[in-house]
Amino acid sequence: MFTLSRKFSTTSIPNPSKLLQRHPQSTTTTHIFIPFSQLQQRKLFESHLISVLHGCTHLTQIKQVHAHILRKGLDQCCYVLTKLIRMLTKLDVPVHSYPRLVFHQVKYPNPFLWTALIRGYATQGPFSESVVLYNRMRSEGTGPVSFTFSALFKACGAVLDVGLGRQVHAQTILIGGFASDLYVGNTMIDMYVKCGFLECARKVFDEMSERDVVSWTELIVAYAKSGDMDSARELFSGLPVKDMVAWTAMVTGYAQNGRPREALDCFQRMQDSGVKTDEVTIVGVISACALLGVAKYANWVRDVAARYGFGPTENVVVGSALIDMYSKCGSVEEAYNIFEGMKERNVFSYSSMIVGFAMHGRAHAAMQLFHEMLKTEIRPNKVTFIGVLTACSHAGLVEQGRQLFATMEKCFGVAPSADHYACMVDLLGRAGRLEDALELIETMPMEPHGGVWGALLGACRIYGNPDIAQIAANHLFELEPNGIGNYILLSNIYASARRWDDVSRLRILMREKGFKKNPGCSWVESKEGVVHEFFAGDMNHPQSSEIKRALADLLDRLKAKGYQPNLGSVTYDLSDDEKKRILMNHSEKLALAYGLLSSDAGCTIKIMKNLRICEDCHAFMCSASQVMGREIVVRDNMRFHHFSDGACSCGNFW
């Protein structure tokens, strides 16, 4: 419990309202002689109160200080009361209650006291009240200060009302002096960015007479978030003094835009320039490593984080980022180790772990963790439901998924979004209930987006239904005119149905549109930690002939165990022998052969692929895991497949 220090509580403080009285109607202040020592004492007392208020962490403490303020006759002292209101709103005390009362007890509030209240509303809402108060303050003849505008811009940013923001902007120019204020300019930039008016923000920035690193960073982040890393980099390179926050914005920006190599380069340059690193920087680097998906980098960044003292036990955000990273680097076990070791967990940690399990086909683990989470006070959010629904869909748990979907709003207040509908379409579609899936789409309360139709199209591929596929594809071509994957998927479905005319029609269409098929590519890490890359039919590897021989041997052994090439996986109208040759040239098979050649017996082989693994390769991997007695992990563009003992973790759903 805190107490006021004895020094001040025993000193008798003159009543300030008696010392300095100001008649409301008079413009001149009535000066009363105040002994200098007393004045000084009062100033000291006020600043003491300010610092005591600053240290308050509970409402009861603030109430005690308030009582003390009243006892000492400072009930009209705007300076101290401003701080009081600020602390109250900081502790989330509703502005409308206690803070507003404090304000109304002051007869002649100064601009700072007005602003404290305006700011309170700008933080908590109702945001329009900020503007109402500003107008009242002006009509009562009180002039604004720069904080007043910052609070107003904050309110405009909160309601994304750029119209109002422009009016406030006009006020700053009209009243004079404020438009060139550094702080006002910075909050104005923030407001325009929040409202999505990047070019207005840039204009404010360009016209500011004085800028600091905050102004620059605000814009850099805005460019990064809009996906324009080139502008962000250009701005950053012109920034005279780059601090930790600005560097971090760049590292994170690269990571958020799927450019992990540049993120890591940037982090390297940041360290070279001698700027400090904190946990926010580390989180950016971790998400860059998650994109790389390579175990080597995962372990490296974990060590870096530990060296700086930001481990998963100390920081939830670092921990959650590490969970996601390890899941994406192929190691759910390690992800779960991190999860288990965390002191504090929140909805991010749980959701990341659930999504991680789902990604690796561990539906049971995902569901179990979800139910564990429900026993805590952490509430699931929309991402958590995405995780459990995809887990259900990969495990074919149709009824369980339906139940979750039906209750998510009623029991947890999470309204299903189009993304959740996409999960449900996926769930029904994978279970072969294509008509049910189509019906669900037709009853959606919102417009179905590409993900929804894409899920249906994917299901049509599994079950070879060209008619429903056509419906889905027509919507997709409209929604995603540049999505080459949809054209390829549809053409594959036609090929499986042996509708070669439709296949060639699509192929011509694709050529007209100037689409180029993304070449399939797989990569595998050798035991020395070198990443080897293989394209389909690639014979450029120095050990190419050995790889070819190993693959042929493997094929013979698999055939002896009953493996048959799946000719339906080839979508060209070719002879069976040609088809077999093409299948054996798939990049993931080359990568597997190299992995077998270059690794020690008993080691797991981890292969990564940029496209979805085909059915033939999937069956091939299953069989190979059994025949060779090796665990094989393949990460395709969608998820992880753990092949072991002739079976895959995805349960043939992918």
Add this chain to the structure above:
DNA sequence: ATAGGGTTAG
């Protein structure tokens, strides 16, 4: 007073 952070489906 103002700037940088983690999870999302085909």
